[in-house]
Every structure is written in C-alpha cells, then in structure tokens.
Amino acid sequence: MAALTLPALRRRRLVWALPATLAYLALLLGAVVALAPFLWMLLASFKPITEFAQYPNDLLPHVWRWGNYADAMQSFPFAADFLHSLIMSVSQTVATVIVSALAGYSFARLRFPFRRACFIFVLATMMIPFQITMVPLFIIVRAAPLAGGNDLFGHGGTGWLNTYAGLVAPWIASGFGIFLCRQFFQTLPKELEDAARLDGAGEAGIFWRVFLPLAGPVLAVLGIFTFQGAWNSFVWPLIVTTNNKVQPLQLGLAAFNQEYGSRFDLLMAGTVVASVPLIVGFLAAQRYFVRGIALTGLR
Amino acid sequence: MAAPVHKGATSPLVRARASGRHAVRGAGLARREATWGLIFIAPAMLLFAAFSLYPVLWTLGISLTYYSIAVAPKWAALDNYRVLLRDPLFWKALRNTVVFVVGTVPAHIVLGLGLALLLNLPLRGRALLRSSYYLPGVVSAVAASLIWLSIYNPQAGLLNDVLGWFHLPPQLWLQDPDQAMPAIMALSVWQGLGGAMLIFLAGLQGIPQLYYDAAAIDGANGWARFRHITWPLLFPTTFFVLVTSCIGAFQVFQQPWIMTQGGPLNRTLTLVMSIYLNGFQYGRMGYASALAVVLFVVILGFSLVNLRLFNRDVEY
Numbered sequence: 001m002a003a004l005t006l007p008a009l010r011r012r013r014l015v016w017a018l019p020a021t022l023a024y025l026a027l028l029l030g031a032v033v034a035l036a037p038f039l040w041m042l043l044a045s046f047k048p049i050t051e052f053a054q055y056p057n058d059l060l061p062h063v064w065r066w067g068n069y070a071d072a073m074q075s076f077p078f079a080a081d082f083l084h085s086l087i088m089s090v091s092q093t094v095a096t097v098i099v100s101a102l103a104g105y106s107f108a109r110l111r112f113p114f115r116r117a118c119f120i121f122v123l124a125t126m127m128i129p130f131q132i133t134m135v136p137l138f139i140i141v142r143a144a145p146l147a148g149g150n151d152l153f154g155h156g157g158t159g160w161l162n163t164y165a166g167l168v169a170p171w172i173a174s175g176f177g178i179f180l181c182r183q184f185f186q187t188l189p190k191e192l193e194d195a196a197r198l199d200g201a202g203e204a205g206i207f208w209r210v211f212l213p214l215a216g217p218v219l220a221v222l223g224i225f226t227f228q229g230a231w232n233s234f235v236w237p238l239i240v241t242t243n244n245k246v247q248p249l250q251l252g253l254a255a256f257n258q259e260y261g262s263r264f265d266l267l268m269a270g271t272v273v274a275s276v277p278l279i280v281g282f283l284a285a286q287r288y289f290v291r292g293i294a295l296t297g298l299r
Numbered sequence: 300m301a302a303p304v305h306k307g308a309t310s311p312l313v314r315a316r317a318s319g320r321h322a323v324r325g326a327g328l329a330r331r332e333a334t335w336g337l338i339f340i341a342p343a344m345l346l347f348a349a350f351s352l353y354p355v356l357w358t359l360g361i362s363l364t365y366y367s368i369a370v371a372p373k374w375a376a377l378d379n380y381r382v383l384l385r386d387p388l389f390w391k392a393l394r395n396t397v398v399f400v401v402g403t404v405p406a407h408i409v410l411g412l413g414l415a416l417l418l419n420l421p422l423r424g425r426a427l428l429r430s431s432y433y434l435p436g437v438v439s440a441v442a443a444s445l446i447w448l449s450i451y452n453p454q455a456g457l458l459n460d461v462l463g464w465f466h467l468p469p470q471l472w473l474q475d476p477d478q479a480m481p482a483i484m485a486l487s488v489w490q491g492l493g494g495a496m497l498i499f500l501a502g503l504q505g506i507p508q509l510y511y512d513a514a515a516i517d518g519a520n521g522w523a524r525f526r527h528i529t530w531p532l533l534f535p536t537t538f539f540v541l542v543t544s545c546i547g548a549f550q551v552f553q554q555p556w557i558m559t560q561g562g563p564l565n566r567t568l569t570l571v572m573s574i575y576l577n578g579f580q581y582g583r584m585g586y587a588s589a590l591a592v593v594l595f596v597v598i599l600g601f602s603l604v605n606l607r608l609f610n611r612d613v614e615y
Contacts, residue, residue, distance in 0.1 A: 024422065027422070028428075030414070030432070031428050031432060033489075034489065034492075034493075035434065037450060037489070040449070040450060057455065059457075099343050102339040102340070102342065103339060103343035106336045106337075106340045110332050110335060110336035110339065111329065111332055111336065112332065112333040121344075122343070128351065129546060129550050129598070131552065131591070132355070132594060133351070133355055133358055133591070134575070135358065136357035136358050136361060138578075140357075142368075169346070170346075170350040171350075173346035173350070202335075203332060203335035232438070235552060235553065235575070257448070267445055268446070271446060274441075274442055275437075275438040282437040286430060289497075
C-alpha cells in the first residue's frame with residue numbers, strides 16, 4: 001500500500017466513485033422493491049373497500065378506516081385462530097428445543113454404540129421433504145392409538161386429527177435442531193465435564209447444570225427458527241385439521257381469502273395482524289437470526 | 300419398525316471400547332456414559348422412526364396399492380405408476396414445477412450473491428439494508444401470497460397502477476395463463492432472496508482477510524480478487540445454496556394454492572399440489588403416493604446432477 005502515491009489514490013477514488021454510487025443506488029432501489037409490498041399491505045389495510053374499485057387508485061387512503069381491523073377480526077374466528085397458532089407454536093418450540101438439546105449434547109459429547117450411524121440417520125431425515133411423506137403421515141396421525149376414539153390399534157376414530165398433538169408431534173424431532181446443538185456443544189472445552197466428573201456429578205447433572213446453562217444463545221436461535229416455522233406452517237395444518245377446533249391463523253386467513261377474495265381491506269388488515277408478531281420478533285432478535293444462519297449455513 | 304436404539308450398555312462393543320482406548324476412565328464410567336448417551340437421543344430417535352423413517356417406507360408401500368382412507372388398500376402392483384405416465388396432468392405439473400425451479404433457483408443464487416457482495420462492503424446503513432432484504436422471508440407464505448394477490452389484482456392492485464405511471468397497458472397477471480407462473484416465481488424470489496443473501500454473507504465472512512491482503516500486494520483488481528479468491532473459496536456455500544434451493548423449489552405448493560389454485564388452464568399446477576389433491580381431495584392415496592415417489596426421484600436426480608456438474612474440491 002505504501003507504494004501508492006497520494007495522486008494515485010485520489011485517481012483511484014475517482015474511478016471507484018461512479019460504480020460505487022451506482023451500486024448504492026441499486027441497493028436502495030432493491031430495498032424499496034423489497035419493502036414496498038409491506039407498505040402497500042399497511043396502507044391497503046386502512047382503505048375503505050370502495051377505494052379499491054377506483055382505477056388508477058391512489059396509494060394513500062383518502063379516508064383512514066381503522067374499523068377494517070375490527071371488521072377483519074369479526075369476519076372469521078380471528079382471536080381463536082390466533083390463540084391456536086400461539087399454543088401450537090409455543091409447544092412445538094419448547095418440545096423441539098428440549099429434544100434437540102438432549103440429542104445434540106449426546107452426539108457431541110457422549111460415547112455410545114452406533115453413535116455415528118444414528119447421527120447419519122439424523123442428517124438423512126433432513127434430506128427428505130415432508131411433502132413426500134404427507135400421505136402416510138396423515139394415516140399415522142389419524143391412527144394414533146387410544147386417541148380421538150381410536151382403539152389400541154388405531155382403528156375406529158379420528159386419532160390426533162384436529163388436536164394440538166397431531167399438529168405438533170411429527171415436527172418435534174428436528175434434524176436441523178439436533179445438528180445446530182451438536183455443532184455448539186462440540187465447541188465447549190473438555191475440562192468442563194472433567195471437572196464436574198471429579199466432583200462426582202452424574203451424566204444428567206453434568207448436562208443440566210454445566211452445559212445447558214451455557215447453551216442459552218444457541219437455544220435462542222433454535223427457538224426463534226422453530227417458532228417462525230411453526231407459526232408460518234400451512235400445508236400440514238391444512239391436512240390434519242378438518243374443522244376449526246385447533247385451526248391455526250394461517251389456515252383461517254387462507255380460508256377467509258377463499259370465501260371473500262375481493263375484500264382486500266379485511267384481508268390486508270388480517271394479514272398485518274398475522275405478520276406483526278414475526279416482524280416484531282425478527283427486528284428484536286435479528287442478531288440471533290444472522291448468527292443461526294452463520295452457525296449452520298441452514299435455515 | 301425397530302428404532303435404531305439399543306440398550307447397548309452391556310454390548311460387546313462398549314466393553315471392548317471400555318477395556319481398550321478408554322480403560323483409564325474405567326468400564327463403569329464408559330457404561331454409564333453410553334447408557335445416558337442413548338437415553339438422551341432416545342426421544343429424537345423414536346420420533347424420527349415414527350414420523351420420518353416409517354412414513355418414507357410406507358409411501359413406497361402405498362404407492363403399490365389402490366387406497367383411499369375409507370376403503371382397505373388393494374394390491375395394485377405398478378398400476379399407479381403406469382397410470383401416472385399416461386396422465387397429461389402429471390406431465391403438466393412436472394413441467395410447471397421444473398419451470399419454477401429453473402426460473403427461481405438461478406435468481407436466488409445470482410441476486411443473493413450479488414447482494415451479499417455489496418452488503419459485505421462497509422456501506423452506510425448496511426445493517427438496515429440487510430434487514431430490508433431479509434424481511435420478506437420472515438412472514439408466512441400465506442401472508443406473502445395474500446399481499447401479492449392484492450398487488451397483482453388487475454383492477455385494485457398496485458402493479459397495474461405502477462404500469463399506469465409509465466403509461467404502460469394494464470396486465471391480467473395471475474389470470475393470464477402465460478403470466479401466472481412468472482408472477483408466482485417473482486413472489487418466491489422476493490421471499491427467498493434474503494435467506495440466500497444471509498447464507499452467502501456468512502460464507503463471505505468465512506474467507507480470511509489474509510488472502511485479500513496478499514492479492515492487494517500483488518496488485519490484483521476487484522474482478523481478479525473475485526475471480527481467484529472469492530468465487531473459488533465461496534464455492535461450497537454456492538453449492539449448498541444451489542442444492543437446498545432446488546429441493547425447496549421442488550416443493551412449491553402454498554403460493555399457487557392460495558393465489559391461483561393451479562389455474563389458469565392448470566398452468567400453475569405443481570407436483571406437490573397434485574399429491575395434495577389426489578391424496579386428500581380425490582381420495583386416491585395410492586396414486587398420490589406414486590406421485591410422491593416420483594417427486595422424490597426427480598429431486599434426487601436433480602441433486603445428483605448438481606453434484607456431478609458443480610461439486611468440486613477447492614484447491615488452494
């Protein structure tokens with residue numbers, strides 16, 4: 001670098017100024033394109049329905065109609081569906097975090113027979129898209145023994161259809177979650193468990209008291225991704241819910257769209273409410289998102 | 300359906316290991332460790348066995364039967380597959396799905412990498428820009444579809460307004476057989492780009508600054524640095540994005556399901572939509588499973604082709 005004289009540097013800066021400005025403008029334009037649909041959604045959620053009929057219509061509402069939100073929530077069981085989504089997402093998140101932490105820790109730090117084979121099996125589960133198994137998965141959940149009027153062999157009733165168990169159980173074990181936790185637990189020094197062993201701690205105690213407290217950040221990453229995935233899930237709930245007993249919000253929205261597809265005012269208001277928890281959560285926990293992707297290269 | 304979980308604490312393998320490499324730690328300790336190791340993975344393995352392994356095998360089995368949920372399965376040998384090969388809707392769905400994959404995956408890679416390269420520079424407001432590009436990936440596919448459904452609406456939508464600003468004629472978008480699939484692809488790129496960008500950014504940050512410093516001393520310009528350092532060292536990341544976006548794109552279902560229900564003229568019917576329709580609306584679970592097996596083979600084939608064409612070891 002020392003070889004560059006001052007005029008040379010200045011010339012370089014000039015040569016770079018134009019492309020850099022252009023690139024910056026392109027980035028800004030792209031960001032506008034990325035955000036415009038959200039802005040449109042927000043503005044549309046305040047427009048009276050009559051304003052959608054004008055062409056060309058104006059971006060800003062002439063009248064700001066806050067009542068769209070109240071109307072949207074009364075036009076389908078919005079609050080109930082919101083609650084269903086919340087219960088489903090929270091229970092799946094808790095279960096996935098526990099199961100992944102246990103298995104990830106075990107794969108990272110304990111020696112047991114067939115460890116390698118089991119871990120390869122875990123990785124293999126990530127390669128198989130759920131869409132390929134959705135037919136038998138439905139049959140399995142419907143045949144859950146002793147549930148929903150079923151006998152011990154899973155006959156006679158509806159099993160776990162229209163239950164939280166049916167919504168959540170197939171997704172508790174997560175190849176991504178186990179992999180993420182394993183990667184994390186492998187980075188911790190061996191002295192930790194040696195010291196605990198010398199103190200006479202059992203394996204469960206070592207995990208619970210020594211390692212789990214250190215895993216807060218990685219479990220937060222896993223929790224956020226799991227919650228997001230559960231909250232946004234659509235295809236599986238579409239298959240295992242046949243009434244609105246535990247119907248999640250995404251399904252409620254889609255059903256509302258099928259019935260009242262032209263009510264953009266209510267649809268956009270509903271979509272805003274359904275998306276706000278995630279958008280706020282993302283903005284609050286951004287660094288965890290980025291770290292999670294950096295840690296595993298996966299989503 | 301035996302789960303690969305064994306009460307292996309007393310198996311010969313463990314004893315051999317305990318008395319060999321880890322003799323110092325004592326056989327008791329090793330056995331205790333093995334027991335707890337298995338206990339800790341047991342919940343995950345049992346769940347995987349019930350909800351991953353079993354259904355995968357069963358998909359294959361059902362695909363060889365006539366089966367609807369109301370009637371007991373009847374052996375069909377390869378009939379479902381024979382019907383499938385002569386089903387014009389299957390070929391249409393396959394074609395649409397491949398068009399979707401081929402259209403969206405390169406966009407994810409090129410735009411995602413471009414964004415990551417630019418947003419890896421020390422720019423003002425970089426964090427804010429990154430968040431803006433990632434935000435569409437945060438909301439659900441349902442929400443995204445509903446937003447874009449209203450944007451694409453020929454009368455009330457934003458897009459025809461924008462065309463109007465430039466005095467361009469309004470379009471039918473999702474109602475036009477030729478525009479519907481590209482419109483859905485645009486929405487998918489909008490939603491998936493941020494994720495690809497973040498993975499590329501993580502990859503870029505893994506390249507040691509040392510290489511760039513050395514290249515700068517050698518007088519390498521921006522393009523040469525990209526060509527000879529960034530691109531080859533980023534290759535594992537690019538390959539990863541390629542394979543995972545392909546697998547993801549083959550599963551496209553929610554957006555066309557909500558926006559077009561497969562229309563117009565079945566031009567947005569996808570393979571997963573066919574599986575869903577046959578399995579859960581037409582009561583043809585055997586046929587749906589045959590479609591699922593074919594989808595799996597197609598995905599596997601695509602992944603293998605990717606592996607052959609693009610995967611190479613990086614040499615330093």
